[in-house]
Amino acid sequence: MLLSGCVYVLIDPRENLFSPKRVRYVGVTTNLNARLDDHWYMKHKRNTHKNNWLKSLERFGESYVTHEIIEYFDCCTRAELFNAEVYWIAQFKAWGFKLTNMTSGGDGVFDLPEKSREALSIATKKRMLLLGDAHQSKTPESRAKASERLKAADHPIRSKEARKKSGDKRKGTRGGEDNVLRDPTIYAKWRASLPTGDNHHAKRPEWRKFFSSLMKGRNLGDKNPAKKPEARAKISANRKGLCTGADHPRSRAVVCLDNGMRFPSAAAAAEWLKSVGKTKATSGNILGVCRGQCKQCYGYVWAFVV
Numbered sequence: 598m599l600l601s602g603c604v605y606v607l608i609d610p611r612e613n614l615f616s617p618k619r620v621r622y623v624g625v626t627t628n629l630n631a632r633l634d635d636h637w638y639m640k641h642k643r644n645t646h647k648n649n650w651l652k653s654l655e656r657f658g659e660s661y662v663t664h665e666i667i668e669y670f671d672c673c674t675r676a677e678l679f680n681a682e683v684y685w686i687a688q689f690k691a692w693g694f695k696l697t698n699m700t701s702g703g704d705g706v707f708d709l710p711e712k713s714r715e716a717l718s719i720a721t722k723k724r725m726l727l728l729g730d731a732h733q734s735k736t737p738e739s740r741a742k743a744s745e746r747l748k749a750a751d752h753p754i755r756s757k758e759a760r761k762k763s764g765d766k767r768k769g770t771r772g773g774e775d776n777v778l779r780d781p782t783i784y785a786k787w788r789a790s791l792p793t794g795d796n797h798h799a800k801r802p803e804w805r806k807f808f809s810s811l812m813k814g815r816n817l818g819d820k821n822p823a824k825k826p827e828a829r830a831k832i833s834a835n836r837k838g839l840c841t842g843a844d845h846p847r848s849r850a851v852v853c854l855d856n857g858m859r860f861p862s863a864a865a866a867a868e869w870l871k872s873v874g875k876t877k878a879t880s881g882n883i884l885g886v887c888r889g890q891c892k893q894c895y896g897y898v899w900a901f902v903v
Contacts, residue, residue: 602627602678604668604685607636609650620694622647623702625682633664647697850902851887859902863887870895 607622626632640648640655654662668681682702689696699713848862860866863880870878875895882894887901 599672600627600675600678601671602673603629603666603670604678604681605629605632605664605666606685606689608663608665609654610663611654617693618695620689621650621697623682623686623689623696623698625678625702627678629664629666633662637662645697645699647699650697849887851883851899852902854898854900856897863899866899870897 602625604623604625606620607624609618609621612619622636624632636647636651640651642648651662667685670678670681679702686696686698686702848864850859850861851863851866852859853866858869860869863883866883867878867880878895882891883899885891886894886899892898
């Protein structure tokens with residue numbers, strides 16, 4: 598898969614042009630703006646050399662961090678981008694710059710320092726000990742200890758005092774014998790007070806008059822303009838394709854830059870593509886090329902006729 602990307606550097610504007618800490622990071626990306634935002638907003642997520650450097654610039658604002666594109670690639674592979682990153686990281690280190698990159702670049706870590714490898718190994722072993730039957734909570738001693746804690750008289754949730762306190766808070770609110778609606782007399786009185794049947798507010802004369810005034814002028818029923826014969830004919834014509842393609846009032850002519858053929862609309866261009874064997878051609882893909890959303894479709898480059 599061919600990509601378009603660039604190799605960039607992050608610069609510390611506090612340092613002079615000849616300082617070894619002027620260039621602090623070398624990276625590669627296919628979306629520069631998104632990658633720069635990711636650098637800035639992810640600096641508090643992990644405790645790394647680069648993130649600590651960005652935190653030191655936080656009081657100056659995001660715009661204080663500057664960047665430069667040192668090499669741009671068009672229609673290259675992912676491996677070529679990674680190889681370029683490896684080359685430029687090595688080059689800047691050879692020039693004496695103190696980079697914050699944790700690795701030599703590329704897809705993967707192949708030259709991590711021995712100290713970092715040991716730290717990762719210890720962290721991985723700790724995680725492995727928490728898996729399967731080796732998990733500390735699965736041993737008989739841990740299970741017995743956890744059971745004793747849950748049965749303790751001073752447990753904040755499961756003790757009898759805690760349960761009683763929780764029940765006292767719920768009395769008269771969401772249930773229990775103390776709820777006032779449990780009394781049949783009070784419940785019957787409350788149920789009778791609800792508007793039902795002819796007593797419902799929607800059936801009262803004043804409410805009917807109010808709803809009628811709201812509905813007036815809303816183009817309902819036969820007053821709806823969409824039900825007029827002229828409107829029906831116009832809608833039918835649109836659905837039959839009479840106002841699509843070149844006949845559409847907002848249609849624009851397109852041109853195929855490869856062979857110079859012009860078409861009154863993208864729909865007409867799609868029909869031509871279907872006639873030459875591109876059976877799945879659609880006008881939407883052609884318009885996408887014209888609007889700059891993609892470079893080509895169906896093997897051709899398209900543009901709007903100016």
